[in-house]
Amino acid sequence: MNLLPSGICFYLSVAICRLTAEVDASWWYMGTLGSQVMCDNIPGLVNKQRQLCRQHPKVMQAIGAGMKDWISECQHQFRNHRWNCNTTVREHSLFGRLLLRSSREVAFVYAISSAGVVYTLARACSQGDLDSCSCDPTKKGSSRDSKGSFDWGGCSDHVEHAMRFSQTFVDAKERKERDARALMNLHNNRAGRKAVKRFMTLECKCHGVSGSCSIRTCWLAMADFRRTGDHLRKRYNGAVQVAVNQYGTGFTAAHTHFKHPSKNDLVYFEDSPDYCIRDHESGSMGTGGRICNRTSRGMDGCEVMCCGRGYDTSRVSRTTKCECKFHWCCAVHCRDCQQQVDVHTCKGQT
Numbered sequence: 187m188n189l190l191p192s193g194i195c196f197y198l199s200v201a202i203c204r205l206t207a208e209v210d211a212s213w214w215y216m217g218t219l220g221s222q223v224m225c226d227n228i229p230g231l232v233n234k235q236r237q238l239c240r241q242h243p244k245v246m247q248a249i250g251a252g253m254k255d256w257i258s259e260c261q262h263q264f265r266n267h268r269w270n271c272n273t274t275v276r277e278h279s280l281f282g283r284l285l286l287r288s289s290r291e292v293a294f295v296y297a298i299s300s301a302g303v304v305y306t307l308a309r310a311c312s313q314g315d316l317d318s319c320s321c322d323p324t325k326k327g328s329s330r331d332s333k334g335s336f337d338w339g340g341c342s343d344h345v346e347h348a349m350r351f352s353q354t355f356v357d358a359k360e361r362k363e364r365d366a367r368a369l370m371n372l373h374n375n376r377a378g379r380k381a382v383k384r385f386m387t388l389e390c391k392c393h394g395v396s397g398s399c400s401i402r403t404c405w406l407a408m409a410d411f412r413r414t415g416d417h418l419r420k421r422y423n424g425a426v427q428v429a430v431n432q433y434g435t436g437f438t439a440a441h442t443h444f445k446h447p448s449k450n451d452l453v454y455f456e457d458s459p460d461y462c463i464r465d466h467e468s469g470s471m472g473t474g475g476r477i478c479n480r481t482s483r484g485m486d487g488c489e490v491m492c493c494g495r496g497y498d499t500s501r502v503s504r505t506t507k508c509e510c511k512f513h514w515c516c517a518v519h520c521r522d523c524q525q526q527v528d529v530h531t532c533k534g535q536t
């Protein structure tokens with residue numbers, strides 16, 4: 187696991203993601219200093235965001251705490267890829283200069299982060315962590331689905347509210363810029379928010395005589411964030427390269443044989459670098475030192491991952507559970523075995 191910001195870096199516009207000790211301290215002492223001071227000390231917020239930050243410091247804190255979840259989902263989705271969504275604290279911004287580009291990877295980061303904000307907020311609302319929201323108040327009375335009628339009960343995740351807040355806060359910066367990149371970011375932010383809503387499911391509890399299920403109480407719940415991650419990863423694979431139309435209001439496909447992007451598609455302008463070598467300008471960390479798989483023919487194979495530079499092999503000893511025996515009843519006892527395994531890591535550039 188790599189370093190994660192301790193909570194201050196709550197949105198990824200490059201400037202906001204400064205991870206300076208100074209800002210961290212002001213976050214930490216929020217209680218003493220008050221939200222006014224805290225929000226005024228976060229660099230890179232536009233006025234609208236500063237205002238929302240002061241009004242809703244707890245919401246900001248929740249968004250900050252939720253960052254590690256969408257970042258680790260991003261890293262899970264790209265674990266076998268040359269670009270692995272690695273974050274850095276050294277360059278004072280979470281993704282280095284990557285987010286100044288307009289590649290497919292940037293499209294993914296914007297989408298999954300705004301999806302993450304929606305997810306985090308809706309969950310915090312349901313858990314009663316925030317004063318400004320709670321369960322979805324519109325889900326009351328009775329309703330019907332394919333299995334018949336049911337009563338709303340329990341707590342439905344208030345995704346609409348989370349989407350509205352996230353849109354107001356996250357999009358505020360892009361709305362101020364109004365250039366091509368802002369247009370791209372807004373589109374991908376929205377695609378991300380919509381992805382969370384897509385996987386809401388109706389969960390029900392049965393009541394009635396001996397579980398007959400003649401009466402049901404149901405609530406709408408968000409699926410595990412993995413569903414959103416998997417979905418956005420598919421959208422990344424099918425992302426559409428676009429250009430801005432002549433009015434500067436929307437997109438046209440960059441190549442005539444490409445399809446026109448829908449609202450759910452991720453869009454990008456620039457071809458990606460190969461991410462083989464460390465390059466500050468393109469936000470590439472390079473693949474030197476990455477673990478690769480000698481027998482795989484996929485992206486995680488040493489040939490592809492190391493970009494033909496070759497790899498080093500080291501033998502490491504791993505402890506695994508072995509000779510497990512089942513004892514009646516009901517326990518499993520294992521021995522610890524030492525196993526020698528070869529680990530291959532890509533050579534760096536010379």
Ligand SMILES: *[C@@H]1O[C@H](CO)[C@@H](O)[C@H](O)[C@H]1NC(C)=O
Nearest residue numbers: 187188270272273274471476
């Ligand atoms: C992420 O990058 C840092 C710094 O370049 C490196 O030390 C770390 O091993 C990387 N993590 C992964 C999972 O690649």
Ligand SMILES: *[C@@H]1O[C@H](CO)[C@@H](O)[C@H](O)[C@H]1NC(C)=O
Nearest residue numbers: 478479480481482483484486
């Ligand atoms: C390496 O790749 C092969 C073939 O795809 C796979 O069967 C194996 O489980 C992988 N090994 C590791 C350590 O991931």
